[in-house]
Amino acid sequence: MEERPAIRAAREAHIWLQTFVVAIVALVLLFVFVARPVMVDGDSMLPTLRDRELMLVRQAGYDPQPGDVVVLRKDFENVTGPIVKRVIAVGGQTVEIDYATGTVAVDRTVLTEDYILEPMVQRSWQSVTTLTVPEGCVFVMGDNRNISNDSRNPALGAVEEAYILGQAVAVLFPFQNFGAIS
Incomplete structure (x- = not known):
């Protein structure tokens, strides 16, 4: 006996609904546990990242390393x-910051920072010039040093690793900027 069109349509709709639910659950799990999209807000990471770019942030199994671009959430x-x-x-x-020479040294080794926008000028709120980073924390700075509100500000200071959401690994949008973040 041939299946009625209404029953066949209901079965097909049920299969599509199951597929859709599985896809949504997979995306939610991916974004919660593995990686998530995050929008850049501001120009503190120029020239590496631009305002309103959409990045992919890797979360799972991330251990911060010097040079990594990270996304963190700590209100200050x-x-x-x-x-x-x-x-x-x-x-x-x-970390030792020498504003006279515009250099940053880690453990007395001056960093080669070809990613910064321009030579750094000290702002009044940037009072941290030397700091030994506590265990379980990181010292962060923006690539656009002259406008970046970062660990040089004692209100933020060294950031506990628990505040790090993950490593920014790629620009997703706009498409002309698509690619890995270095």
């Missing part, structure tokens, strides 16, 4: 929501 002063910065040093390392 008037800053709320996720912020994007570069890890300069990790727990146990000592």
